[in-house]
Amino acid sequence: MFRRQVVLLTTILVVSVAAMVLTLLWGNRPLLGLDLQGGVSVRLTATEPATEEMLDQSVEIIRNRVDALGVAEPEISRTQDGVMVALPGVDDQERALELVGTTAELRFRPVCEVLPAAIPGTGGSSGTSDRSAEPFASCDLVRTGTVRPATGADGVTVPEDDNAGDFVILAGGDDAATGDRRFVLGPTVLTGEALEDADADFIDFRWQVGVTLHGGGVGIDGFNAAAQRCYVGDASCPVLAGYSNGLIAIVLDGEVVTAPQIRAPGFERDRIVISGAFEKREAEDVALALRYGALPVELVAENTRVVSASIGEDSLDAGVVAGLVGLALVALFIVGYYRLLGLVALASLAVSGSLLWAIVAHLGTQSGLALTLAGVTGIIVAVGVSVDSNVVYFEHLKEDIRDGRTARSSVDRAFPIAFSTIVKADVASLIGAVLLWWLTVGAVRGFAFYLGLATILDLVATYCFMGPLIRVLAHTRWFADRPGRFGLPAAGAVGSLAATARRQELVT
Amino acid sequence: MIGTLRRLYRGENPVDFPRWWRVAAVASGLGLLLSIGSFGLRGLELGIDFAGGTSYEVVAPDASVGEVRDLLAGHDAGGARIQLLDGDVVRIRSDIDDPARAAAIRETLTAELGVVETFEQVGPTWGDEVTDKAVRALIVFFVVVALYISVRLEWKMAVGALVAVAHDIVVSVGVYSLLGVEVTPATVIAFLTIMGYSLYDTIVVYDKVREMTGRLGATERHTYTELMNLALNRVAMRSVNTSITSALPVLSLLVVGSVALGATALREFALALLVGIVVGSYSSLFVAAALVARLKEREQRWAQVRSKLDGRGLLEGPTRPIGRDEASVPESRLIESADRTKGPARRRPTPAVRPAGGTPPRPRKKRR
Numbered sequence: 027m028f029r030r031q032v033v034l035l036t037t038i039l040v041v042s043v044a045a046m047v048l049t050l051l052w053g054n055r056p057l058l059g060l061d062l063q064g065g066v067s068v069r070l071t072a073t074e075p076a077t078e079e080m081l082d083q084s085v086e087i088i089r090n091r092v093d094a095l096g097v098a099e100p101e102i103s104r105t106q107d108g109v110m111v112a113l114p115g116v117d118d119q120e121r122a123l124e125l126v127g128t129t130a131e132l133r134f135r136p137v138c139e140v141l142p143a144a145i146p147g148t149g150g151s152s153g154t155s156d157r158s159a160e161p162f163a164s165c166d167l168v169r170t171g172t173v174r175p176a177t178g179a180d181g182v183t184v185p186e187d188d189n190a191g192d193f194v195i196l197a198g199g200d201d202a203a204t205g206d207r208r209f210v211l212g213p214t215v216l217t218g219e220a221l222e223d224a225d226a227d228f229i230d231f232r233w234q235v236g237v238t239l240h241g242g243g244v245g246i247d248g249f250n251a252a253a254q255r256c257y258v259g260d261a262s263c264p265v266l267a268g269y270s271n272g273l274i275a276i277v278l279d280g281e282v283v284t285a286p287q288i289r290a291p292g293f294e295r296d297r298i299v300i301s302g303a304f305e306k307r308e309a310e311d312v313a314l315a316l317r318y319g320a321l322p323v324e325l326v327a328e329n330t331r332v333v334s335a336s337i338g339e340d341s342l343d344a345g346v347v348a349g350l351v352g353l354a355l356v357a358l359f360i361v362g363y364y365r366l367l368g369l370v371a372l373a374s375l376a377v378s379g380s381l382l383w384a385i386v387a388h389l390g391t392q393s394g395l396a397l398t399l400a401g402v403t404g405i406i407v408a409v410g411v412s413v414d415s416n417v418v419y420f421e422h423l424k425e426d427i428r429d430g431r432t433a434r435s436s437v438d439r440a441f442p443i444a445f446s447t448i449v450k451a452d453v454a455s456l457i458g459a460v461l462l463w464w465l466t467v468g469a470v471r472g473f474a475f476y477l478g479l480a481t482i483l484d485l486v487a488t489y490c491f492m493g494p495l496i497r498v499l500a501h502t503r504w505f506a507d508r509p510g511r512f513g514l515p516a517a518g519a520v521g522s523l524a525a526t527a528r529r530q531e532l533v534t
Numbered sequence: 535m536i537g538t539l540r541r542l543y544r545g546e547n548p549v550d551f552p553r554w555w556r557v558a559a560v561a562s563g564l565g566l567l568l569s570i571g572s573f574g575l576r577g578l579e580l581g582i583d584f585a586g587g588t589s590y591e592v593v594a595p596d597a598s599v600g601e602v603r604d605l606l607a608g609h610d611a612g613g614a615r616i617q618l619l620d621g622d623v624v625r626i627r628s629d630i631d632d633p634a635r636a637a638a639i640r641e642t643l644t645a646e647l648g649v650v651e652t653f654e655q656v657g658p659t660w661g662d663e664v665t666d667k668a669v670r671a672l673i674v675f676f677v678v679v680a681l682y683i684s685v686r687l688e689w690k691m692a693v694g695a696l697v698a699v700a701h702d703i704v705v706s707v708g709v710y711s712l713l714g715v716e717v718t719p720a721t722v723i724a725f726l727t728i729m730g731y732s733l734y735d736t737i738v739v740y741d742k743v744r745e746m747t748g749r750l751g752a753t754e755r756h757t758y759t760e761l762m763n764l765a766l767n768r769v770a771m772r773s774v775n776t777s778i779t780s781a782l783p784v785l786s787l788l789v790v791g792s793v794a795l796g797a798t799a800l801r802e803f804a805l806a807l808l809v810g811i812v813v814g815s816y817s818s819l820f821v822a823a824a825l826v827a828r829l830k831e832r833e834q835r836w837a838q839v840r841s842k843l844d845g846r847g848l849l850e851g852p853t854r855p856i857g858r859d860e861a862s863v864p865e866s867r868l869i870e871s872a873d874r875t876k877g878p879a880r881r882r883p884t885p886a887v888r889p890a891g892g893t894p895p896r897p898r899k900k901r902r
Contacts, residue, residue: 069660071657123637326633327633327655328656328657328659328660329654329655329656329657329660330633330636330653330654330655331652331653331654331655332650332652332653332654333651333652334649334650334651334652336651337591337651337652344790347790348783348786348787348789348790349783349786351786351789351790352782352783352784352785352786352787353783355782355783355785355786356779356782356783359778359779359782360779363775400719400720400723403720403723403727403787403803404723406783406784406787407727407730407731407780407783407807409783410731410776410779410780410781410783410784411734411780413776413779413780414734414738414772414776414779414780417772417775417776417779418738418772418776421768421769421771421772421775425768443745446741447737447738447741447742450686450687450737450741451733451734451737451738451741452734453682453686454679454682454683454730454733454734454737455730455733455734457675457678457679457682458675458679458726458729458730458733461671461674461675461678462671462675462726464671465667465670465671465674466664466667466668466671467663467664467667469719469720469723470668470719470722470723470726473723473726473727474726477727477730515544
């Protein structure tokens with residue numbers, strides 16, 4: 027019995043010290059949420075019913091865009107009817123909002139040249155893209171080096187320099203038709219405004235993409251103007267080696283979606299068919315991309331939240347200071363009231379606290395789970411619950427000693443009863459935390475998670491640390507001789523009739 | 535008051551709880567009436583998270599409310615609520631939920647006033663969604679907790695606990711409504727916390743009651759109410775201590791939140807919690823306990839005990855306190871009753887009354 031207590035006690039001490047050491051060694055730190063370090067969060071909802079697949083695709087696209095911002099832990103997730111984006115610690119908040127909120131522009135550009143994919147890290151020139159060119163400017167300008175498109179480190183034009191009127195070098199997407207190649211492209215000849223609809227069709231036993239354009243100048247006429255040049259291989263849209271006509275690239279979000287060859291000088295109807303070696307899925311993807319701009323569904327910002335870094339810091343400071351002051355006050359009270367038992371309670375708090383810190387830091391570093399202001403309050407609340415576990419036990423102990431038991435026998439008897447009370451109450455808290463986490467959204471969820479976590483750790487610390495430690499202490503002579511040091515009444519004295527009588531005399 | 539606490543500390547049973555229950559019933563009734571009345575008449579001041587709209591906090595040391603209102607009027611948003619907070623912060627709340635207009639105002643504020651420290655824009659449907667979810671969560675929570683208490687304790691206690699929790703929530707909502715404090719997601723968290731505290735507290739009290747009735751109930755020398763009184767006296771000190779230790783961190787939140795910039799949310803949150811902790815402790819001792827005592831006294835078993843004791847004229851006047859000598863009779867001396875606490879039964883029987891200055895049963899051994 028005694029040995030078991032010592033084993034439990036040693037185990038929990040080793041575990042919590044190891045947890046702290048590992049946390050420090052691995053450099054785990056809690057990830058601070060948006061409200062504690064500043065940042066941007068946007069909840070986007072689809073304007074029309076969207077399938078999970080479409081939303082997943084949107085999440086991917088937004089993630090790609092946001093990656094350019096260099097946010098350490100972007101949190102982009104699919105919600106029931108849209109996408110949730112949280113960018114804690116983002117510096118350029120304006121640009122972040124812009125990137126997330128806008129649907130990228132679709133551009134039609136003639137292809138001047140097709141290059142192999144660049145080896146990453148090579149090339150890169152500042153370029154002279156400020157010399158913007160007219161639509162249908164001759165590709166010779168690029169070939170002769172009069173105009174050099176601006177490129178980044180990986181040989182393609184970076185999004186900042188991807189202006190509609192410039193010559194640019196852009197990479198193909200992931201699919202087989204355009205992947206692994208770079209395209210030198212002329213100035214934009216037509217934008218997505220010209221497009222009315224696009225869909226994947228199965229014609230002549232092949233998957234093709236059917237595109238419907240609006241009528242008029244910004245539409246079929248504009249497209250025909252370009253098609254005419256490309257069909258004959260004009261200087262602005264040359265015929266490349268291996269092709270019989272010029273190519274027009276359809277560019278989205280700085281990526282060439284497809285670059286079809288123009289096989290007719292003009293299109294009578296407003297319907298254009300892009301045929302090629304499309305798989306069914308590829309055709310659908312291209313059609314989707316054309317139809318919705320970059321995102322497969324139109325998303326509007328339903329909720330936006332911007333917190334500046336300084337406010338975040340202030341909130342964090344306030345939370346930390348409040349936590350420390352509160353802890354100090356609790357420590358004073360509990361030690362003043364329970365003496366050495368109070369110290370035991372504080373040690374128990376330290377054990378559960380170090381475990382909590384280790385878990386929060388681990389989750390923050392490994393899983394990107396952020397600690398928000400709501401989470402901090404959950405933890406502060408849990409401090410109260412945790413101390414209460416000790417109070418329940420100590421008061422039980424006192425009762426038993428007053429009832430005439432010795433300190434040692436009270437310790438053995440009171441713990442199971444008190445622990446059963448603690449379990450009942452903690453389980454009720456846990457039920458609440460689990461349900462809240464499961465059924466609610468946003469800040470309440472963070473609160474529920476940390477409350478639940480802290481409650482479980484409280485049970486662990488009570489069962490493995492506080493209980494055994496007091497039982498071990500109870501076996502020392504020190505404990506039996508001077509219960510006053512532990513804030514306990516003298517054993518047996520209160521229970522006797524004589525003592526009761528004596529005390530009554532004193533009271534009256 | 536201090537004297538009562540001192541005697542509670544010494545483990546005497548100075549408080550006649552059943553007598554106070556009557557006072558508490560009136561107080562709670564009034565409180566509930568006031569809360570419901572205020573809620574019905576004034577309603578709640580819903581924040582933008584529930585009603586939709588935008589909020590801005592701008593650092594602008596020299597701005598006046600009129601100046602800000604003029605700026606906003608240019609955007610057709612003259613009706614916004616404008617507050618000057620401490621720390622040179624201007625807080626603006628408007629019901630604009632159109633992202634484009636909200637962004638335009640934000641640009642104006644940045645250009646004309648100063649740095650927009652926080653900006654929040656919430657669409658009109660979000661609040662309903664959140665509220666629906668919260669209400670659903672609440673209902674499920676009540677059902678599950680009721681089941682849990684019914685299994686671990688008994689269903690009458692489940693009724694008492696849920697009534698007490700509902701009491702606390704209604705009173706807290708009433709306080710919010712009366713003071714006109716804005717309801718934000720933090721408020722919802724505060725209410726949930728209050729529920730948690732209250733429930734936790736009530737379960738601790740009930741567990742003690744069950745221990746006492748389990749131990750002494752079989753003697754049939756006391757009514758349920760008297761046993762309840764004993765249990766409450768024994769658990770009161772715990773309730774006081776726990777309330778203090780729970781309230782201390784919250785109090786420091788309140789103080790720090792008042793001093794620190796940008797922590798106004800913390801302050802409102804702390805205020806709600808403080809009210810909740812006090813009301814929660816009160817309701818466990820005075821509402822939850824009283825209700826269960828009422829329900830249990832109607833049970834055939836306890837009604838018989840009562841009429842027997844009443845026949846002997848023992849139940850007149852204040853609630854009879856149960857002396858320590860009787861309360862501490864070890865359970866082995868008592869008839870085993872069906873719903874005894876599952877304490878460790880392996881304890882050896884010890885004499886009920888020990889001689890003064892009793893020595894530990896075993897000779898001391900040096901353990902080293």
